[in-house]
Structure formats: structure tokens, C-alpha cells
Amino acid sequence: MAQVKEYIGKVKPDWCPGCGDFGVLNALQRALADLDIAPHNVQVVSGIGCSSNLPGFLNAYGFHGLHGRSLPVATGAKLGNHSLTVIATGGDGDGYGIGVGHFVHTCRRNIDMTYIVMDNQIYGLTTGQASPTTEKDVRTKSTPEGTIEIALSPIALALSCGATYVARGFSGENLHLAQLMKGAIEHKGFALVDVFSPCVTYNKHNTYPWFRERVYKLEDERHDPSDFRLAMEKAFEWGARIPIGLFYKVNRPTYEDEEPALRSGIPLAKLPLQRNDLASFMEDFI
Amino acid sequence: MSANQQAMPSNSSQANIDYVFRVGGEGGEGVISTGEMLTVALARAGFEIYTFRTYPAEIKGGHANYQVRAAGKLLLSYGAAVDVLLAFNEEAYQKHIKDVHPGGVVIYDADSFTPPADNARIYYGVPLTSLATEKIGVKLTKNIVALGVCSQLFEIPQETFQELLREKFTRKGETVVQKNLQALQVGIEYVKGIDKRDPVRLGPGPRKTRELVLSGNESLSLGAIAVGCRFYAGYPITPASDIMEFLAKELPKLGGFVVQTEDEIAALGTVLGASFAGKKAMTATSGPGFSLMTEMIGLAVVAELPAVIINVQRVGPSTGMPTKTEQGDLYLACYGGHGNCPRIVMALTSVEDCFYGIMRAFNIAEQFQMPVVVLSDASLGHRKATVPVPDLSRVPVLERRTPAGQELVNYGRYRFTPDHVSPMSIPGMDGGGYVAEGLEHDEHGYPAASNHENHLRSTKKRYGKFQAVEAIANDLTRTYGEPHPAIGVIGWGSTEGVIREAVQMAIEKGYSVGALHPKILYPQPLAKLTEFMKGTKAIIMPEVNYSGQFATLLRKRFAYDFVQLNKCVGLPFTPKEIFDKIEEVANNVRAGRGVHATSV
Numbered sequence: 001m002a003q004v005k006e007y008i009g010k011v012k013p014d015w016c017p018g019c020g021d022f023g024v025l026n027a028l029q030r031a032l033a034d035l036d037i038a039p040h041n042v043q044v045v046s047g048i049g050c051s052s053n054l055p056g057f058l059n060a061y062g063f064h065g066l067h068g069r070s071l072p073v074a075t076g077a078k079l080g081n082h083s084l085t086v087i088a089t090g091g092d093g094d095g096y097g098i099g100v101g102h103f104v105h106t107c108r109r110n111i112d113m114t115y116i117v118m119d120n121q122i123y124g125l126t127t128g129q130a131s132p133t134t135e136k137d138v139r140t141k142s143t144p145e146g147t148i149e150i151a152l153s154p155i156a157l158a159l160s161c162g163a164t165y166v167a168r169g170f171s172g173e174n175l176h177l178a179q180l181m182k183g184a185i186e187h188k189g190f191a192l193v194d195v196f197s198p199c200v201t202y203n204k205h206n207t208y209p210w211f212r213e214r215v216y217k218l219e220d221e222r223h224d225p226s227d228f229r230l231a232m233e234k235a236f237e238w239g240a241r242i243p244i245g246l247f248y249k250v251n252r253p254t255y256e257d258e259e260p261a262l263r264s265g266i267p268l269a270k271l272p273l274q275r276n277d278l279a280s281f282m283e284d285f286i
Numbered sequence: 287m288s289a290n291q292q293a294m295p296s297n298s299s300q301a302n303i304d305y306v307f308r309v310g311g312e313g314g315e316g317v318i319s320t321g322e323m324l325t326v327a328l329a330r331a332g333f334e335i336y337t338f339r340t341y342p343a344e345i346k347g348g349h350a351n352y353q354v355r356a357a358g359k360l361l362l363s364y365g366a367a368v369d370v371l372l373a374f375n376e377e378a379y380q381k382h383i384k385d386v387h388p389g390g391v392v393i394y395d396a397d398s399f400t401p402p403a404d405n406a407r408i409y410y411g412v413p414l415t416s417l418a419t420e421k422i423g424v425k426l427t428k429n430i431v432a433l434g435v436c437s438q439l440f441e442i443p444q445e446t447f448q449e450l451l452r453e454k455f456t457r458k459g460e461t462v463v464q465k466n467l468q469a470l471q472v473g474i475e476y477v478k479g480i481d482k483r484d485p486v487r488l489g490p491g492p493r494k495t496r497e498l499v500l501s502g503n504e505s506l507s508l509g510a511i512a513v514g515c516r517f518y519a520g521y522p523i524t525p526a527s528d529i530m531e532f533l534a535k536e537l538p539k540l541g542g543f544v545v546q547t548e549d550e551i552a553a554l555g556t557v558l559g560a561s562f563a564g565k566k567a568m569t570a571t572s573g574p575g576f577s578l579m580t581e582m583i584g585l586a587v588v589a590e591l592p593a594v595i596i597n598v599q600r601v602g603p604s605t606g607m608p609t610k611t612e613q614g615d616l617y618l619a620c621y622g623g624h625g626n627c628p629r630i631v632m633a634l635t636s637v638e639d640c641f642y643g644i645m646r647a648f649n650i651a652e653q654f655q656m657p658v659v660v661l662s663d664a665s666l667g668h669r670k671a672t673v674p675v676p677d678l679s680r681v682p683v684l685e686r687r688t689p690a691g692q693e694l695v696n697y698g699r700y701r702f703t704p705d706h707v708s709p710m711s712i713p714g715m716d717g718g719g720y721v722a723e724g725l726e727h728d729e730h731g732y733p734a735a736s737n738h739e740n741h742l743r744s745t746k747k748r749y750g751k752f753q754a755v756e757a758i759a760n761d762l763t764r765t766y767g768e769p770h771p772a773i774g775v776i777g778w779g780s781t782e783g784v785i786r787e788a789v790q791m792a793i794e795k796g797y798s799v800g801a802l803h804p805k806i807l808y809p810q811p812l813a814k815l816t817e818f819m820k821g822t823k824a825i826i827m828p829e830v831n832y833s834g835q836f837a838t839l840l841r842k843r844f845a846y847d848f849v850q851l852n853k854c855v856g857l858p859f860t861p862k863e864i865f866d867k868i869e870e871v872a873n874n875v876r877a878g879r880g881v882h883a884t885s886v
Contacts (some may be wrong), residue, residue: 043713045559061713061718061721062719066585069555072554073562076559078559079563081713105548260543278678282508285504286497
């Protein structure tokens with residue numbers, strides 16, 4: 001088994017002390033080490049935001065792209081070489097706000113990748129505006145009188161769009177989170193791991209203690225992750241008790257399974273160029 | 287003799303053949319497919335072809351027309367006057383009769399309308415609809431009846447049409463094939479009994495070898511395949527969708543495939559992801575989609591990722607005129623996006639150039655690790671032409687520089703190098719790990735958002751690649767006519783053929799004219815431009831746009847008062863329009879008068 005330290009990058013995280021994202025990074029490194037996936041066989045793609053800085057802190061191939069656009073890039077990276085492990089990371093603004101269109105369609109496509117969203121219910125990098133998962137009536141810099149919109153449910157959205165592994169973790173439950181990530185990476189298909197990752201600087205509402213009082217593990221209550229309707233019901237449980245754990249898991253052929261060109265198993269990036277084929281091929285156009 | 291024939295120098299009678307056919311009727315009733323079949327039949331019969339089509343923005347209904355010019359020699363434009371008009375309804379007749387030259391032929395559906403008396407042209411009324419319904423029992427076969435009429439009347443080899451009908455309808459079963467063959471025969475028999483009063487006769491053409499018949503969009507798709515593109519991501523948009531459709535059908539035969547994404551941002555994002563993973567990839571779109579892609583172009587520039595982005599331009603701004611042509615996206619192609627953002631912009635000049643041009647675009651993208659924007663337009667993308675079977679040895683296939691050996695020790699993805707290109711590792715390569723970074727970064731790809739000196743150095747690195755690209759741009763610049771003319775013409779993109787024809791016309795009339803046509807527009811081929819401009823008295827810049835976008839770019843580099851000739855009606859130039867401007871400018875220069883811009 002590989003050591004966690006093999007996955008530690010050369011750049012030191014620039015997150016605020018106490019940021020939930022440290023726990024997410026640790027859990028991911030632990031999951032990769034446990035699964036013994038060589039760092040050079042991992043592609044980690046992110047968008048923009050505090051949490052999207054993660055690829056730089058990990059020893060692997062990384063892609064730190066545009067705000068909201070991690071999933072298209074990750075899709076291309078996976079289809080370009082589907083023998084590699086692809087992980088997309090980002091925050092709630094990145095994935096559920098500006099990038100929500102890509103999220104919807106990547107779920108539908110069921111590309112074999114893991115999407116880790118560090119959900120802190122706030123825009124942290126831009127210093128504290130409301131995000132798509134900010135709870136109603138919460139005051140932020142952009143909503144001094146409280147948010148008017150209701151919060152989006154990432155779990156329900158992923159379920160309805162066809163994600164095949166839908167989980168939620170909590171940065172304060174590191175071993176549990178690493179288990180969810182391991183399951184997600186091992187799962188063949190599009191896996192969402194939404195993580196409560198508190199912003200200690202700009203979200204004074206959804207704090208570590210706030211979560212500790214409320215979260216409970218679905219496994220502890222013998223939740224059946226093959227039951228779609230139950231998963232949907234649990235997705236909307238919010239208030240005194242908030243579930244974390246694996247909501248839903250189903251096996252459906254992935255995009256790569258269904259794409260005839262990839263069935264041979266040879267990644268596109270390794271496909272040799274056969275120029276002779278082309279001559280006869282062109283005869284079709286005479 | 288037709289108006290088009292007069293412009294062509296003659297060698298032999300077959301080589302001298304030059305006719306323009308135009309088919310017009312209700313959109314959705316087979317006008318386009320009739321035109322396409324006529325096109326392929328003429329190409330297989332041994333003629334060079336050049337088509338032009340306009341079709342309505344509506345899916346069904348509205349007026350559609352398809353024009354085929356067929357000649358014994360290489361064609362550079364869609365021609366001037368129409369020799370044969372095939373009008374399926376009165377609207378087609380009314381729209382196009384003014385383009386049919388005196389002595390030209392009109393074939394019309396006599397069941398649909400009766401044209402007014404006209405002594406200048408030769409009319410054949412054929413009851414196409416009733417022949418189709420009564421003799422075949424299928425109204426839509428009137429198109430095939432009409433092809434039979436053309437075959438017999440103008441001596442286009444029947445067997446060619448028969449062969450085509452078999453190919454086209456075999457999948458639908460023998461009954462359908464037979465019905466269509468019968469319809470062709472009905473048309474042939476009908477005109478056998480009438481008195482031929484026109485001189486249009488084709489017979490077998492002078493070319494004995496077979497050539498490809500391709501649209502610009504098909505040609506560039508084939509070129510992409512030839513250079514090793516096996517991955518395409520795109521979003522449907524007129525007039526670029528047929529590139530995606532073509533590749534979706536053809537790529538799987540070679541192990542590749544197409545992904546249809548949720549929007550154009552995702553399309554280019556997916557392409558960049560695949561390129562990062564080590565695979566050549568491209569996307570194609572038109573103006574509205576290209577606008578969306580600009581943020582991804584910036585990312586490709588700063589992360590130094592090879593990518594090919596095709597923009598088949600249509601009329602803008604906004605939704606504009608989706609099925610009409612324009613050269614209006616050059617500013618956006620060169621400058622779209624924020625920051626100092628060097629990318630390469632190329633323009634395709636002909637259907638044949640689409641094939642080799644796209645190969646070069648991939649080579650340049652891979653060689654310099656930059657996005658290459660390739661501009662085509664609706665008129666080029668959708669017109670068909672005969673193209674010699676491509677010679678794959680003409681353009682080598684180049685791959686990106688990857689690190690090896692010592693380069694992988696303390697590997698720096700964005701290492702500063704003398705030629706500004708750094709070895710690019712591919713995921714899976716041990717020791718090559720790095721972050722493709724959209725933030726300003728240092729040689730290792732580590733974020734350097736507060737390192738002021740590094741930003742300048744990195745910007746210089748990215749722009750530094752232009753030096754070598756400019757040399758390629760000079761090599762890829764073509765000139766026509768006189769090398770040191772009094773009157774110069776500079777064009778770009780799909781206007782190459784018409785400009786060449788206009789220059790030929792002007793030279794034959796004794797004017798001192800030459801044209802220059804670069805294939806790379808950004809960075810510009812300064813050496814070639816400087817040499818060409820030396821000694822000219824005036825330079826005309828024809829562009830299918832309103833503001834003269836290339837002229838504006840060149841004014842930034844040269845203190846020269848370019849004479850703009852702009853056409854902004856959604857249609858390409860005719861050679862005559864450019865010739866008239868050359869004549870006007872040449873005469874004004876000769877008389878010592880001023881020269882000025884005009885719009886067509």
C-alpha cells in the first residue's frame with residue numbers, strides 16, 4: 001500500500017487555518033494511498049475558488065482551470081485517457097452556481113470520475129457572498145438583509161440527473177470521508193461526494209459546532225443505498241438532523257462503456273495513427 | 287456561349303465548357319438534394335464543380351436554391367450569370383430570372399405556373415408534378431424527373447445519374463431504387479420528343495480521373511482525420527453542425543469519437559481536457575458559440591494547451607442571419623478574451639485548402655502548444671467542389687514536444703526555453719506531474735499571482751512563440767497576378783478564388799494588378815506584406831463584412847491607406863464586383879484622382 005506522503009504536493013495549502021478543506025485534502029490523500037493508485041496515474045481537475053486550489057497541493061497531474069468549468073475539462077481528460085483516475089474538485093459556487101449546467105450533464109453522461117465538492121455554503125475566495133447552498137435568510141456581504149432564494153440540494157440534483165454514486169461527507173469526520181471517497185473512486189461511474197467543509201472566516205452560521213450538533217451517518221441507521229426514493233427523501237432532510245454518508249449507488253454502464261471506440265480498452269491518447277486506412281476511407285467521397 | 291465562358295481562355299472544346307445551373311423551389315421539397323445529385327453527377331462525368339447554395343433559416347418552407355457551376359477547368363468562383371434555371375415554382379422563377387442571361391435556359395414545372403412571354407430566353411415547360419404523380423405515383427420524384435430532363439437535354443451521361451440513384455436509395459430497398467430509376471427515365475423520355483432549342487451540351491468532361499466531391503466542412507473534417515484528430519467535442523450550430531455530424535459518422539471507423547456537449551464552453555473545455563490528457567482534439571462552431579468559447583481560449587493560451595477551434599462564420603452580431611455568410615469574426619478571433627492573450631488565427635481559402643489548412647492548424651497547435659482558431663464561413667463550409675485525392679505527403683504530421691530523460695528530473699512544465707516552447711508531459715508519465723494552470727504561474731506551474739517580474743517574463747514567453755509562427759505565416763502566403771503591381775489586392779479566407787478570378791480579368795484588360803492572400807492572419811506575415819506593398823499605388827482590401835476587419839488589423843502594422851471594399855449583405859463577392867473596384871481604383875490612380883472605399 002502506498003503512503004499518504006507520496007500524494008503530498010510541493011505547494012503548501014494557502015487555506016485559512018482551520019479551513020474545512022484541509023480535512024478534504026487529507027481524506028483524498030488517504031483514499032488514494034489506500035487504493036494504491038500511483039500519483040502519475042491521477043488527473044485532478046478543478047475550477048476556481050478556495051477549494052479549487054487543491055490540485056496544486058496534491059502530488060499528481062492537475063488542471064486548475066476556469067470558474068465553473070472543471071467538469072468539461074475533467075470529461076475531456078477522462079475520455080482522452082480513460083485508463084487514468086480522474087477526480088474533479090471545487091466548491092459550491094463553482095459547481096452548483098456558475099457551473100451547474102455542466103454538473104447536470106456530467107451526471108447524465110455517467111463518466112467514470114469522482115467529483116468532490118467542498119461545500120461551505122459561501123463564496124470564500126471573493127470574501128463572503130451568498131452561494132447556491134447558502135440557507136434562506138442568512139445574511140452575507142451580498143445579502144445584508146438575508147438571502148431571498150432557497151438553498152439548492154446538491155444531493156437531490158445529482159440523484160435526479162442520473163449520478164450513480166451520491167454521497168455526502170463532513171470535513172470533521174475525516175475517516176468516514178476518506179471511506180466515502182474510496183467508494184467513489186472505486187465506483188464505475190459518475191460519483192458525487194458533497195462535503196460539508198466549513199469556512200471559518202466567512203460563514204459564521206454553518207460552523208463546525210453547528211454541523212457536529214446535527215450530522216448523523218446514514219450507515220448507522222441502516223439506510224439502503226439502492227433505494228432511489230428513500231435517497232431522494234433523505235436528500236431533503238435538513239434542520240435538527242442532517243444525514244451524511246452514501247445516499248445512493250447504482251451500477252449503470254458508463255459513457256466509456258457505451259462508447260464503441262473505447263471498448264477495445266485502448267485509451268485515445270495511446271491510439272496509433274494509421275495513415276494507410278485513410279486512403280481507402282477517402283474513396284467513399286468520390 | 288455563356289457569360290461565364292467568355293472569361294475562360296480556351297484550349298479544347300471540352301475544356302472550354304463552363305455552365306451555371308441553378309435549382310430553385312420550396313425548402314424541404316428536395317431542392318438541395320436535387321442540386322447535390324446534379325453536382326456529383328457532373329463531377330463524375332469529368333467536370334470541375336463549384337456550388338453555391340442559399341437555404342432558408344426555416345426548417346421547412348421558405349425558398350431554397352442550389353447553384354452548380356460545372357466547367358472543364360479549375361473553378362475559382364460560383365460564376366456570373368445563370369445558364370440554366372430549373373424552377374420548381376413561380377417564386378423560384380421570379381427570384382432568379384433576372385440572373386439568367388439572354389439566351390439562357392429556363393426549365394419550369396408547367397403544373398405549377400406559366401411564365402410570362404420572354405423572347406430573350408429559351409423556355410421548356412415540363413409538367414414535372416403530374417409526370418411524377420401519374421407515372422410514378424410519388425410526387426417527390428418530380429426532382430428525379432427533372433434530373434432526367436437535364437440529363438437528356440444537356441447530354442449529361444445518364445449512367446452517372448443511374449449509378450447515383452442506386453447508391454442513394456439502395457438502403458431504402460429495391461422498390462425505391464426502381465421507382466427513382468423510372469422517374470429518371472420519365473424525364474428522359476419526355477424531352478426526347480421535344481425540339482431542343484438551346485446550345486447547352488456537356489457530354490463527358492475532360493477529366494478522366496475521379497476526384498473527391500466535398501463541401502468545405504467535409505474537407506476540413508477529413509483533413510482533421512488525416513492529421514490524427516480522433517476526438518471532437520461540439521454543440522450544434524448552423525452552419526458548423528455538419529462537421530460534428532460528419533465526424534460522428536466517420537471517426538468511429540478509425541477508433542475515434544464525438545461528444546456532444548451541453549454548450550460551447552463545455553465543448554472547448556472538453557477539448558482542452560483531452561488535449562491535456564495527450565490527444566489531439568478539436569471543436570467547431572459559429573459566431574454565437576465562438577463568443578462563448580473566448581474564456582476557454584484564454585485558458586488554453588495561459589495553460590499552453592494545443593487545441594484547434596473552427597469558426598464557420600455566419601452573419602452576426604448576436605443570432606444574426608444564421609444561414610448567411612460573413613467574415614465578421616476576425617476581431618474576436620484575434621482579440622477575444624481578456625488580458626494579453628496570444629493565439630494563432632488562420633483562415634481557410636478553398637475547399638481543397640480546408641483539407642491541408644486544418645492539418646497545418648493541428649501541426650501549429652501541437653508545435654507551439656497554443657490554441658489555433660481556424661476561420662471558415664458559411665459560403666465555404668457549405669459549398670461543394672471537386673478536389674483531387676489528397677496527397678498526404680504534402681503536409682507532415684507533427685506531434686507536441688514531450689520531456690524525456692533528464693528533462694523529467696525536477697521537471698518544469700513551463701520551463702523558459704530559447705524558442706519559448708517547453709516540453710509537455712502527458713498524464714501517466716512518471717515524473718511528469720504538474721498542474722496545467724490558469725493562474726499566472728512560474729516555470730513549474732506553481733501559482734505566481736503576486737510575482738510581478740514573472741508575469742512579464744511569462745507573457746514574453748507566450749508572445750515569443752509568434753516569432754516562429756510568423757515565419758510560417760510568410761511561407762503560407764500566396765500571391766497572384768503581377769508580383770510588383772501598381773494596384774494590389776489583399777484578401778483573406780474564402781475570397782481567394784474570386785479575387786484570383788477578378789485579378790485575372792483585370793490583367794487581361796491590361797491593368798497592373800496583383801493579389802496577396804495570407805493563410806495565417808494572426809500573427810501577420812509582415813515580411814511578405816511589406817515586400818508586396820512596396821511600390822504599389824493603391825491596395826484594395828475586399829472583405830465580406832462592414833467595417834473592414836483585416837484592413838483595420840493591417841493599419842495597426844502599416845501606415846498605408848488601404849482602400850476597403852466591403853460587402854455586408856450575407857452573400858459572397860462575385861468576381862465582377864472586385865474587378866469593377868480594381869478598374870475604378872486603377873483609373874483613378876492613373877488620372878491622379880483620389881481613391882476611396884465602397885460597399886457592395
